[in-house]
Amino acid sequence: MFKEFRALNDITFQVRRGDVFGLVGTNGSGKSTMLKIIAGVLEPSSGTCTVRGSIAPLIELGAGFDPELTARENIYLNGSLLGYSRDFIDSHFDEIVDFAELRDFLDMPLKNYSSGMVARIAFSIATATEPDLLIVDETLSVGDFLFQQKCEERIQSLIDDSHVTVMLVSHDTSQVERMCDRCAWIEKGHLRMVGPADEVCSAYRSLGD
Amino acid sequence: MTARSQARTPDSGQVRRSTLFILQQLVTRDFKLKYRRSILGVVWSVLNPLLMMCVLTLVFTNMFRFPIENYPVYLILGMVLFNLMSDATGGAMGSIIQNAPLIKKVRIQKAVFPIEKVCFSVVNFGLSLIAVAIVMIFFRCAPTVSLVALPLLLLYVIMFSVGIGLALSALSVFFRDVMHLWDVLIMAWNYLTPIFWPQDLSAFLTGISNQWIAHALVIVEKFNPMYHYVVYFRDICMYATIPGLRENIICLGFALVSLAIGVIIFRKTQHKFILYI
Numbered sequence: 001m002f003k004e005f006r007a008l009n010d011i012t013f014q015v016r017r018g019d020v021f022g023l024v025g026t027n028g029s030g031k032s033t034m035l036k037i038i039a040g041v042l043e044p045s046s047g048t049c050t051v052r053g054s055i056a057p058l059i060e061l062g063a064g065f066d067p068e069l070t071a072r073e074n075i076y077l078n079g080s081l082l083g084y085s086r087d088f089i090d091s092h093f094d095e096i097v098d099f100a101e102l103r104d105f106l107d108m109p110l111k112n113y114s115s116g117m118v119a120r121i122a123f124s125i126a127t128a129t130e131p132d133l134l135i136v137d138e139t140l141s142v143g144d145f146l147f148q149q150k151c152e153e154r155i156q157s158l159i160d161d162s163h164v165t166v167m168l169v170s171h172d173t174s175q176v177e178r179m180c181d182r183c184a185w186i187e188k189g190h191l192r193m194v195g196p197a198d199e200v201c202s203a204y205r206s207l208g209d
Numbered sequence: 210m211t212a213r214s215q216a217r218t219p220d221s222g223q224v225r226r227s228t229l230f231i232l233q234q235l236v237t238r239d240f241k242l243k244y245r246r247s248i249l250g251v252v253w254s255v256l257n258p259l260l261m262m263c264v265l266t267l268v269f270t271n272m273f274r275f276p277i278e279n280y281p282v283y284l285i286l287g288m289v290l291f292n293l294m295s296d297a298t299g300g301a302m303g304s305i306i307q308n309a310p311l312i313k314k315v316r317i318q319k320a321v322f323p324i325e326k327v328c329f330s331v332v333n334f335g336l337s338l339i340a341v342a343i344v345m346i347f348f349r350c351a352p353t354v355s356l357v358a359l360p361l362l363l364l365y366v367i368m369f370s371v372g373i374g375l376a377l378s379a380l381s382v383f384f385r386d387v388m389h390l391w392d393v394l395i396m397a398w399n400y401l402t403p404i405f406w407p408q409d410l411s412a413f414l415t416g417i418s419n420q421w422i423a424h425a426l427v428i429v430e431k432f433n434p435m436y437h438y439v440v441y442f443r444d445i446c447m448y449a450t451i452p453g454l455r456e457n458i459i460c461l462g463f464a465l466v467s468l469a470i471g472v473i474i475f476r477k478t479q480h481k482f483i484l485y486i
Contacts, residue, residue, distance in 0.1 A: 040316040043480055055316075063314035068242055080234040081315050083227050 007033040008044075011191045013184050017053075017132075020159055020166045022180035022197050024173060024204050030189045031169045035135050038167065053132025053165070056082065061122035067111035071102060071121055074110055078125050092128045099124040099154070101147075116143050127154055130162045137169045152179065173201040228318055235325040236332060254336035255343075258289055262344065269405050277407055282350050282447055285341055287404035290442045291435060293334040294370050295395050300326030301374025302381050302391060309486035319479050323378040327370050331363070341446070353449040361457070362441050365464040369434060372467030375475040382485050383478070402435040408443065434463035 007030045015021045023031050036042040037049050064081045065074050075096060079089040089096075097103050100120040110118060120143055127134070136155065143151065156179070158164040170176050176183060176197055183200040185192040193200050244250040262285040270280060277283050301323035305312070308322045345352065381387040410427055430436045437460050444450045452460075 036313075041313060042483055064311045066238055066242070068245060069238060073238070073241070077234045077238055080227070080231045081311065081317060085227060086230055 007189055008037075008186070009189045011186065011189075013191070013194050015165060015167065015182075017165055018159075018163045019182055020168065020180045022176040022183035022200070023167060023169045023186065024171075024176060024183060024201065025186040025192075026207075028188075029186045031186055032137060034186065035137050035167065035169060038133075039135055051133060054083075055133045055135060056126050056129060056131035061119050061126065065110055065118065065122065068109055070107045070109055071113070072106045075121070075125055078122070079128075082126060082129075084129065088129070096121075096124045096128050099127075099150075116147070119143050120147055123151055123154075127158065130158060130164060133165045133167065134158060135167045155179070173205055177201050228321060231317070231321055232325050232328060235321070236329050239325070239329045240332065251336065254333050255339045258285060258292070258337045258340040259343065261288060262340075265405060275405070275407050279348050279350050279447065282341075282344055282348050283443065284405055285344050286443050286446055287402070287439045289334065289337045289341055290366065290439055291399060291402055291404055292337070293330055293366060294373075294435060294438075295399070296333065297327040297330035297367075297370035298373045298377055299391065299395065300330060301370070302377035302388060304374075305378045305382050305482060306385075306486055312486060313483060319482060320375065320475060323374040323475075324371060327367060327374055330370070331367060345446070350447060352446060355445045355449050355451045358441075358445045358451050362438065362445065362460070365441075365460045366438055368464035369438070369467045372464070372469070372471030375471030379475045379478045379482075382482050398433075398435060401429060401433060402439055403430075404439065408436070408440050434460075434467070437463065 011034070023034060025031050033042065037044050038051060039055055040051070062074075062078065064078050066077065069077065075093065076086075076089055080086075097106060100117075100123070102117060102121060105113070105117070110121075113121075123143075134155065152175075155166060159166060166179075168176060168180060180197040182195065183197040184194045185200050185204050193203055244253070247253060249256065262281055265284055265288070266281045269275065269284070304322035304326050305319065311317065312319060312322075377387060377391060410430060437456065441452050441456065441460060444452050
């Protein structure tokens with residue numbers, strides 16, 4: 001029925017506990033597919049992917065948000081989908097709201113929020129817990145620069161204090177270099193390079209020269 | 210912290226608790242969305258079956274006559290129970306497709322979605338029981354102790370609906386045609402179930418001139434689970450009798466068969482959903 005298309009082909013890499021691992025590549029190269037497989041949303045048609053530990057997938061912020069519901073209601077809904085218990089959300093509710101800086105709009109339906117405001121709420125719910133593995137897909141690019149900084153700080157503190165493993169997909173190579181130790185470059189479904197973040201990023205950048 | 214340990218060792222108790230929390234959140238969402246921006250809100254859940262019953266009573270006491278005592282009570286009982294099944298299965302059918310954005314982004318037990326729709330229908334059924342109570346009080350048709358069997362009946366119908374719902378939700382992912390076909394089937398099923406006509410076939414059949422149709426109808430009713438459930442419902446609500454062991458086994462049997470088929474179809478196909486939604 002469909003013409004077969006391999007989004008990812010023969011890719012092998014390892015991410016160690018506590019690593020901050022970057023993933024770069026041009027559009028349509030399979031970065032998000034990779035993350036979906038890691039998050040367990042997609043099954044690989046061949047090969048294996050082993051994850052040891054819990055995952056906070058930020059594959060797309062605010063999955064399960066309902067535009068008709070208020071922010072308060074959405075925090076509980078989204079939290080439940082991320083596997084939080086009611087007690088956990090109750091006790092972290094203020095923390096989540098304060099981090100998003102949206103206390104004044106808590107009882108407004110989400111459809112009246114700007115996309116940046118939605119991203120704020122979503123990011124603060126998703127990082128309310130300390131996962132073993134945090135997957136971040138382009139999510140930081142939505143908010144304003146202040147919030148982007150705040151998110152980066154939050155991720156950095158998860159890395160430094162809780163030794164969370166992070167996988168970061170970004171088109172911002174300077175951000176990848178700044179935050180990541182190691183990095184993989186995927187191009188058209190093939191692995192081009194794995195290694196220290198600065199080396200991979202500079203090789204990737206040279207693609208444009 | 211809870212989320213952390215949970216994913217590492219999926220201890221069944223914790224997973225069950227978090228799945229229950231998801232179910233509860235989704236039902237709450239559906240409930241809020243259903244009544245948002247309507248003035249009467251949740252009152253509609255009671256009012257709707259009442260009004261439907263009025264219309265049907267008008268039609269079937271003036272245009273077609275059936276020799277049934279307390280006809281409005283008889284009608285609303287059949288209607289409400291059949292609607293539970295048809296709402297539950299119809300809602301469950303589209304649930305996987307509707308929640309495609311979620312299924313693509315979060316790792317989640319996919320059966321949550323069809324089951325949630327069944328739960329939502331059960332909540333609505335609970336509310337429509339208020340309408341049933343109103344009608345029963347109005348016609349002085351007092352309930353008796355036999356009502357204690359209601360949870361049992363509810364369990365059968367829920368299991369039955371979950372089974373069909375799981376199967377439909379899975380099949381409709383691969384063949385959207387199922388959704389169009391089901392509407393027609395539900396309508397046919399509605400007419401084949403004694404909702405507005407007498408459940409006592411022997412009294413009814415003398416009026417049917419074609420012998421073949423009469424015989425066919427008897428056989429069809431034997432294998433129509435909704436026939437058994439509706440008769441069961443009226444027995445405990447109207448006729449003050451608790452159905453015997455035989456009838457209970459039949460009802461449970463239909464429920465179990467449906468549930469087994471639904472679970473098998475869903476399990477076999479669920480890992481392929483993401484490629485089709």
